[in-house]
Amino acid sequence: MTKPRAHHLSGMSTFSTPGGLYERAQKQFGLQDGKKLFCYSFFDRQRLDVQPFFADIYDEALSARAAPGHRAIAAIHRAGKLLRHYTLNIDGLAADVGMDTWHPDNNPDGVTVEMHGSIQQLVCPACDVVCGITDEHLILLRAKQALPCGACGQGVLRWRVMMYDDAESMLGWWVGESVCLSMHMCIRLLHEQIISYTKHAEYYKTPSAFKTHPPHTTSSTPPPQTQVKA
Numbered sequence: 001m002t003k004p005r006a007h008h009l010s011g012m013s014t015f016s017t018p019g020g021l022y023e024r025a026q027k028q029f030g031l032q033d034g035k036k037l038f039c040y041s042f043f044d045r046q047r048l049d050v051q052p053f054f055a056d057i058y059d060e061a062l063s064a065r066a067a068p069g070h071r072a073i074a075a076i077h078r079a080g081k082l083l084r085h086y087t088l089n090i091d092g093l094a095a096d097v098g099m100d101t102w103h104p105d106n107n108p109d110g111v112t113v114e115m116h117g118s119i120q121q122l123v124c125p126a127c128d129v130v131c132g133i134t135d136e137h138l139i140l141l142r143a144k145q146a147l148p149c150g151a152c153g154q155g156v157l158r159w160r161v162m163m164y165d166d167a168e169s170m171l172g173w174w175v176g177e178s179v180c181l182s183m184h185m186c187i188r189l190l191h192e193q194i195i196s197y198t199k200h201a202e203y204y205k206t207p208s209a210f211k212t213h214p215p216h217t218t219s220s221t222p223p224p225q226t227q228v229k230a
Ligand SMILES: [Zn+2]
Pocket: 124, 125, 126, 127, 128, 129, 149, 150, 151, 152, 153, 154, 155
């Protein structure tokens, strides 16, 4: 499991360290505690106002580079020794070193589970559709303009980053508007992984230059509720 502090060498800001995202939020929004900006109740009242703040984090992610920590985990993955990579990071940098992102429907064998979402995606709270971010999106987000969902025409797109207390729905894999993995389902996924490991223990114990991927770990999961656009 990786946390933001483990990846600070990539150039991404951390949350709670001096000069980090909480401190920046505190100054920009005049908050007593910058952590509040990442609480759903605050976010929900000021969705358009906070868009430029998240756009800055997005810019950081685009200019960040994989850190030694990323490369070390990728090396373990290439050696066929990594069961799964759970990350609290939202920068999407794991994909830059060849670790694809897990999704229960689109990529059940993906290695990286982005527990808190990705700053490189937007999501519709109404229909859960997920999409990448275009230059046009970015201009409108920075201008605090609402981005209507092109899929359902009902919702307004938001960053796919989990907030504290992010909305309430907990159906299937996803929790909240950010359609991030609920802790309950995260534990279930981990449990299935351990079962799979037990079944394939000999595979993992045997070093092989030819092994590039762990055995498939098909899970008996509920149907996903998210569509991912190309
Ligand atoms: Zn929608």
